[in-house]
Amino acid sequence: MNKAFAEIDPIYFEYAQKYLGRFMPITREELIDLLQYCEIRKFDKRTILVKEGEIDNYLNLVVKGLVRKYLPVKKSECILQLATEGHVVQSEISYLTRTPSLVVLETLEPTILVSLTYDKMEEALDKFPKGERLGRLILSGMFIKKDESRYNRLLKSTRERFFEYIEHHPHMLQRVSQKYLASYLHIKPETFSRLKAIMTKRKK
Amino acid sequence: MFEQIRKFIDQHIELSDEEFQTLASKFHPVSFDKKTKVVEIGDITTTIYFVIKGITRRYFYRGKQEVITHLVRENGIMGSVISFLTGEPSRYILETIEPVTALAISKQDLEGLFLSDKKWEKFGRKILTSFFLQIEYRNLDNIRFSTKERFINFMKQNPDLVMRVPQKHLASYLEIQPETFSRLKHLMVKEK
Numbered sequence: 001m002n003k004a005f006a007e008i009d010p011i012y013f014e015y016a017q018k019y020l021g022r023f024m025p026i027t028r029e030e031l032i033d034l035l036q037y038c039e040i041r042k043f044d045k046r047t048i049l050v051k052e053g054e055i056d057n058y059l060n061l062v063v064k065g066l067v068r069k070y071l072p073v074k075k076s077e078c079i080l081q082l083a084t085e086g087h088v089v090q091s092e093i094s095y096l097t098r099t100p101s102l103v104v105l106e107t108l109e110p111t112i113l114v115s116l117t118y119d120k121m122e123e124a125l126d127k128f129p130k131g132e133r134l135g136r137l138i139l140s141g142m143f144i145k146k147d148e149s150r151y152n153r154l155l156k157s158t159r160e161r162f163f164e165y166i167e168h169h170p171h172m173l174q175r176v177s178q179k180y181l182a183s184y185l186h187i188k189p190e191t192f193s194r195l196k197a198i199m200t201k202r203k204k
Numbered sequence: 205m206f207e208q209i210r211k212f213i214d215q216h217i218e219l220s221d222e223e224f225q226t227l228a229s230k231f232h233p234v235s236f237d238k239k240t241k242v243v244e245i246g247d248i249t250t251t252i253y254f255v256i257k258g259i260t261r262r263y264f265y266r267g268k269q270e271v272i273t274h275l276v277r278e279n280g281i282m283g284s285v286i287s288f289l290t291g292e293p294s295r296y297i298l299e300t301i302e303p304v305t306a307l308a309i310s311k312q313d314l315e316g317l318f319l320s321d322k323k324w325e326k327f328g329r330k331i332l333t334s335f336f337l338q339i340e341y342r343n344l345d346n347i348r349f350s351t352k353e354r355f356i357n358f359m360k361q362n363p364d365l366v367m368r369v370p371q372k373h374l375a376s377y378l379e380i381q382p383e384t385f386s387r388l389k390h391l392m393v394k395e396k
Contacts, residue, residue, distance in 0.1 A: 071347055078347050093340055096333055102344055125326075132325035133318070139332040140289050146339045147286050151264070151295060154271050154379075 012040070012063045012114055015086050019061055023137035024130065034128060037120040041113045049105040056091035056101050058115040065111025066175060070183070071103050079184040082108075082176055092142070108176065158187050162195045205233065209254050209307055212279050216330040223323070230317065231307040236300045243284045243298035248291060250311040252283030258304030259368055262296045263376070272376040275301075275369060282306065285335065301369060351380055355388045 013031060020026045020034070041058075043049065043065075050056045052072055060067070067089045069081040080103060083089035094101035095118060116124070125131040152161070165185055166173065172181060173196075182192035206228050213219060219227070234253070236242060243249055245264070260282045262274035273296070276282040282304075284294035288311060317324040345354060358378055359366060365374065375385035 071344055073348050080343075093337060093344075096337060102348070132322040132329065136318070136325045136329040136332065139329050139336060143332050143336040143339065144286055144289060146336060146343070150273065150339060150343065154273070155264070155266055 009063075012112075015061060015063050016114060018086060019088065020134070023134060023141055030128075030130075034124065035114070037124045037128075038114050038116050041115050043107045043111045043113070045107055045109050045111070047107045047111075049107065050091050050094070050101050050103070052102065052104050053100045054094075055098055056094040056105070057117050058113075059090050059095060059118075059121060060088065060113040060115045062087050062089060063112050063114055065107060065109040067105055067107050067111060067113075068176075068180065069103050069105050077104075077183065078186075079180055082172065082180065082184055084172075084175070108180075153186070158185075158191060159195060161185055162187060162192070163199070166199060205256055205305075205307065206231075208256055208279060212254065213327075216334065217323075217327045219327075227317065227324075230313040231309050234306055234308045236304045236306075238300055238303045240300045240304075241297055242282070242300065243287070243294050243296065245295065245297055246293045247284070247287070248293055249284045249287040251308050252281055252285060252288050252311075253304075253306035253308050255280050255282050256305045256307060258300060258302045258306070259365075260298060260300045260304060261369075261373055261377075262298050264296050270376060272373055275365060275373070275377055277365070277368070281331070281335075301373070346379065351384060352388060354378055355380060355385070 013028075013035075016035060017026060017028075017031055020031070026034075041060075045065075049058075049060075049067065062083050062085055064085060067081075067083045068079055069083070069089055069091070070077045070079045081087075081089055089105065091101040091103050091105060093099065094103075098118070121135075125135045128134070156164070162185060165181075178192055178196070179189060182189045185192070187195070209228070209231065210224060213224070213227070231254070233256075236258075238258075242253075242260070255276055255278055257278060259275065259277040261272050262276070262282070262284065263270045263272040265271070274282075282298060284296050284298055286292075286296075287294035314328070318328055345357070349357065355378060358374075369377075371385060371389070372382055375382045378385070380388070
């Protein structure tokens with residue numbers, strides 16, 4: 001594993017440092033130490049990473065590609081997350097509580113993940129000098145983000161959510177089908193098309 | 205008072221009596237009248253509370269409409285938790301519904317504990333994990349269950365809240381229109 005990490009693309013380090021740096025300052029040495037607990041996983045596009053009912057054993061940092069997370073609802077589905085480079089994706093409840101997942105994770109592009117199993121996380125919390133502190137701060141960050149997205153969902157109109165998302169993620173229109181983006185934003189496909197037409201007009 | 209908080213903590217982490225005393229010494233009792241705004245929008249909160257008795261709601265405004273995101277009663281944590289964690293101004297109002305007795309802890313004391321021993325960091329992580337799970341379960345339940353299912357689940361799990369919290373607050377919390385709420389309530393009485 002050590003050797004494998006010595007040979008990997010430096011960009012993986014960068015993503016990991018950027019992610020962890022949000023919670024506390026991390027030196028390169030500490031990062032190398034932490035990455036010893038992780039593994040690199042590569043998947044083709046359209047691979048199911050976690051099935052409904054399966055226990056998700058991984059916390060994943062996307063270093064290349066795109067993963068969608070969705071909740072199956074009756075005969076349909078609702079997309080909860082579209083994770084690209086630098087994002088963390090997992091079935092959080094399943095991972096944290098060791099219970100069968102309610103959600104499904106699937107790659108939409110060929111994808112590379114830096115992944116941490118539940119057991120390795122426990123080990124890192126215990127052995128890495130600032131492990132428990134980092135663990136607390138990551139959970140704190142995850143919680144703040146969930147609260148924020150809930151607040152925005154309750155506060156903002158469909159239109160506001162659409163324009164904000166497209167403004168902040170302009171590349172996603174090229175990478176993901178409109179159907180998926182509409183599901184992610186809780187917008188009807190027809191409304192999505194209409195808003196997109198308005199956006200195109202504005203640009204001209 | 206402290207037995208209640210001991211029970212709560214035991215659900216998250218094992219503490220020796222001595223460790224519990226260390227923690228308990230950081231808490232001090234406070235009380236609020238009913239309909240007191242404990243936190244206003246824009247306040248930077250540096251205190252959170254463990255509720256011994258009473259009930260509170262946390263909400264923000266969408267236009268003129270109140271949107272209730274939390275109802276906290278006995279043995280729960282009340283506060284504008286995000287402001288407490290980030291140090292940013294609160295987006296929420298925290299207001300008591302009934303008179304509230306609580307144990308308060310300051311951010312400074314809590315962070316002092318975190319720095320003193322990694323056991324407390326773990327304790328913090330466990331509590332934050334439970335906050336995280338609560339909000340994520342609610343997110344998923346809002347999507348996978350119909351309004352009627354959510355209403356029935358909530359009433360089954362929280363029969364006491366129906367008696368203690370005004371209907372309009374419950375409806376807001378459940379993201380159900382007040383008219384729909386009344387109709388569903390009627391329906392549930394029949395089912396009994």
